[in-house]
Amino acid sequence: MLSKRIIPCLDVRNGRLTKGVRFEGNVDIGDPVETARMYYEQGADEIVFYDITASHEGRGIFLDVVERVAEQIFIPFSVGGGISTVADMRAALMAGAEKVSVNSGAVKNPDIISEGAAAFGAQCVVLGMDVKQVEKSEAIPSGYEVVIHGGRKYMGMDAIEWAKTAEALGAGEICLNSIDADGTKDGYELTLTRMVSEAVSIPVIASGGAGSPEHMYDALTEGKASAALIASIVHYGEYTIPQIKKYINDRGCKMRMVW
């Protein structure tokens, strides 16, 4: 039976792990390579690296981090942030990532999904989506709208429709982040997670709002997600990955317990 996955997300700025409120953080909280290795040894099922560097120079430093990670951890990991061309994807994959995540780059140019899937296989291409709840309208029938720039820019696209479009274009997985829940520690946006999970047949990773193992359990069961993304809850040592996995597994939602 397939296990549900727990995926720590590491935000990297100028080669250092950065404190979590993704779009505004710049507090140095450690070495991403060391942290990734620790999570690997603790049983993380996958790792996500998010490049929040703005500069060209920072990009090179980030890819160097990815290469060093690839030499030390032997589970899949994905890379996101600033990916907007097939060349960006190739650079991340060559550095050792299994998957690349496209977000605002795909909103602006959806063809990047099909081009990436054709060049590297659908399993490589993750669609990252940032979503906010809005009034239901003709343009946004689900009441969930796609946003970019950390929620500062509304794109006039319905989140459910965008998820289906991305699947049709060849995305292999969706990482679904609720901007409303992100950073609250009040739990994942379960209604949104379930709506997207039921609308597509590719795996969905729930993101934003994790404050306890129970929240992850809820996203993986009620929310029908295949995986749960976590950040500050493990970065600051509130919970360890083995604790989280044991809690979820003991409640009857299968986790990978031997590593």
Add this chain to the structure above:
Amino acid sequence: MLAILDYKAGNQTSVRRALDHLGIPNRITADSEEIAAAEGVIFPGVGAAGQAMDELTSTGLDAVLRAQVEAGKPLLGICVGCQILLDYSQENDTKALGIVPGECVLFNSGLEDENGDPIRVPHMGWNSVALKKECVLFDGVEPGSEFYFVHSYFPNPAPEYVIGVTQYGRDFCSVHGSPGLWAVQFHPEKSGRPGLKLLQNFYAYCREDADAQ
């Protein structure tokens, strides 16, 4: 030395990194003499079966691979490398290598998971392998270990070649072959400690085999 067959498969450098980490001498190569001199061959693969076969046949590596198998060289196929050892793949309607009898078929989207929900395709994530036969590749692999899978098609070899099965909406063959000619649908290079152990076991077999000759 292990030869990692170079036909531009996406995971060849991941396989190299895993072998480097284990201290196993290896080379990514398409050179037939170098492949012939290796103690064993790893046949990696990511992506689509059609593209993989095109690359193999246009470079002549299909013939090199067949010759090595006929000569009894130990071989480990991974993912697409596991699939195209068979006669045929439904993916891109591909005539495959025909080294192991059988076909590679698409997960039927009508299949259901343990909660009665339709299974998601691709099958992506960690899953276990139930061995139907003893297999030295799994020596010392802790019971309950899981391996990392990502695929939409699965191998369906002739029954006598089935070594291990995995449950995803149905039981499918995740390890096939015969002693010295193995193929795994999962990615040992990305399966943590159990996967590294499997690669180590393969290399140990290759060394013993080379010493015996």
